[in-house]
Amino acid sequence: MVGKLLLRGMLVGLVAGILAFAFARVYGEPPVDKAIAFEEQQAQAAGETPEPEMVSRAVQAGIGLATGVLVYGAALGGLFSLVFAYAYGRLGSLGPRGTSALLALLGFLAVIVVPSLKYPANPPAVGNPETIAYRTELFFIMIVISIAAMVAAVGLAQRLWSRLGAWNASIVAGLAFLVVFALVKAALPDVNEVPENFSATVLWQFRVASLGIQLVLWAVVGLGFGAVAERVVAVRDQRGPTRRYA
Amino acid sequence: MSDTTFAPSYGPVAIPVRELLPWAIFAGLMLMLMIYFVGAEEGATSLIRGTAVHEFVHDGRHLLGFPCH
Numbered sequence: 001m002v003g004k005l006l007l008r009g010m011l012v013g014l015v016a017g018i019l020a021f022a023f024a025r026v027y028g029e030p031p032v033d034k035a036i037a038f039e040e041q042q043a044q045a046a047g048e049t050p051e052p053e054m055v056s057r058a059v060q061a062g063i064g065l066a067t068g069v070l071v072y073g074a075a076l077g078g079l080f081s082l083v084f085a086y087a088y089g090r091l092g093s094l095g096p097r098g099t100s101a102l103l104a105l106l107g108f109l110a111v112i113v114v115p116s117l118k119y120p121a122n123p124p125a126v127g128n129p130e131t132i133a134y135r136t137e138l139f140f141i142m143i144v145i146s147i148a149a150m151v152a153a154v155g156l157a158q159r160l161w162s163r164l165g166a167w168n169a170s171i172v173a174g175l176a177f178l179v180v181f182a183l184v185k186a187a188l189p190d191v192n193e194v195p196e197n198f199s200a201t202v203l204w205q206f207r208v209a210s211l212g213i214q215l216v217l218w219a220v221v222g223l224g225f226g227a228v229a230e231r232v233v234a235v236r237d238q239r240g241p242t243r244r245y246a
Numbered sequence: 247m248s249d250t251t252f253a254p255s256y257g258p259v260a261i262p263v264r265e266l267l268p269w270a271i272f273a274g275l276m277l278m279l280m281i282y283f284v285g286a287e288e289g290a291t292s293l294i295r296g297t298a299v300h301e302f303v304h305d306g307r308h309l310l311g312f313p314c315h
Contacts, residue, residue, distance in 0.1 A: 001261060002269040028309040055301040068284045068306020075280035082270050082277075089260030096258075112311070121311035124304075135313040136290035210309050236259050 001236065005081045008228045009221075013077015016220035017070035023216045024069060024209070029061050031206035035123035038198060042125065069213070077221050080107065084225065088233060091154075092161075096233050097226035104222020110150035112214045115142040118185050121210035123203065127193045135191055145184050153177040285312040 036057070043050060055064065080103065088099050119139050127135065157173035164172065194203060285307060287293060288300035300307075300314075307314045 002266055006269060006273055024306070024309050029305070032305055032308060054297065055304070060301070060305045064302045065305040065309070068303035068310065071280050072284045072306065072310055075277040075284075078273060078277040082266075082274055085261050085266050085269070086263070089258040093257055099258075116311055119313075121308065122313070123308055124314075127313065127315060129315045132313060132315060133290040136286060139313050206309075210311050213309055214311065233258070236261075237257060 001232070002082070002085050004232050005085050005229060006078055008232065009081025009084070009225055010074045010078040012221055012224040012228060013073040013075065013080070013217075014070060015073075015224065016077060016217045017073020019220055020073060020213045020216045021066050021069045024065060024213050025061070027209040027212055028206070029065075031123055031202045031209060032061070033057075034199070034202045035125045035206065038195075038202070039125035042195070073217055073221075076217060077225065080104070080221050080225060081229075083107070084229060088229075091158075092166075096230040097223075100226030100229060101222050104218050104225075106150055106154065108214065108218040108222075110146045111143060112211070112218070114146045114181055115139065116207075116211065118142050118188060119191060120207050122193075123206040125195065126198060126203070131191075131193070138188060138191065142184070142188060146181070149177050149180040149184075152180075285310065289314060 084100055084103055087103055088096060091099055119142055153173040153176055156176055157169045160169035160172055283299060284303050288297050
């Protein structure tokens with residue numbers, strides 16, 4: 001059962017990765033190229049000798065990008081299927097498609113949107129190599145806190161469910177999540193290493209493209225996995241008198 | 247576990263944690279290792295010498311939102 005879900009989750013993630021790669025090629029690569037051009041221009045102006053290219057730009061933007069996004073997509077789909085395997089049947093009477101879509105929405109908010117509001121994606125030329133360990137640490141701390149706050153919010157909503165009703169319980173839990181986020185955002189240190197004369201347009205395009213890639217991944221996983229999981233869980237659910245899902 | 251066995255089921259039936267746990271641990275670790283190689287290897291930490299992995303997945307790492315050099 002779990003194995004079946006896991007395999008299907010990784011396959012859906014792979015498909016999501018292929019679509020996200022196409023999106024990244026079209027919308028992500030132009031700002032990356034512009035950022036690299038800026039980086040080289042800065043290095044030249046500073047009189048630095050250009051670094052030898054270990055991997056050509058064509059490879060980085062082609063097979064390299066594809067590998068990165070596909071591996072990430074498959075791993076995301078797999079992890080998603082494991083969370084689904086736990087959540088299914090434990091989120092009220094929500095059926096497989098509803099569970100999958102809701103998990104993807106909450107996951108996208110907790111894993112991507114909220115952390116990136118504090119530590120947004122940065123193109124090449126932005127970021128001091130000496131602070132990479134520090135920035136990576138903060139980035140993952142932010143994701144862990146955000147996921148923990150989301151799990152707590154869902155738990156809170158379930159606890160308030162019978163007393164306040166579904167809508168009010170969810171609104172209260174959502175507000176609690178926002179309060180936690182506001183506090184954490186204020187407490188963790190800011191990172192801003194954008195060079196003085198870096199194009200604001202390129203930075204904006206890059207960050208929107210980055211968020212778009214994640215949106216493609218999570219939307220395809222959330223909707224696609226629900227469709228394939230429906231057939232897997234139906235076998236187990238058939239014992240019940242009703243076979244129709246919410 | 248008893249609730250999933252004896253309670254009449256109307257639709258969704260939860261998977262018992264005991265059945266889920268080994269998958270969550272072993273597959274979960276493997277999948278997170280995959281994300282680690284795309285997102286962080288040869289950046290903040292390094293398991294393999296050199297910068298080949300970093301350079302190869304360079305664009306993906308930036309665009310997926312990970313901190314990169």
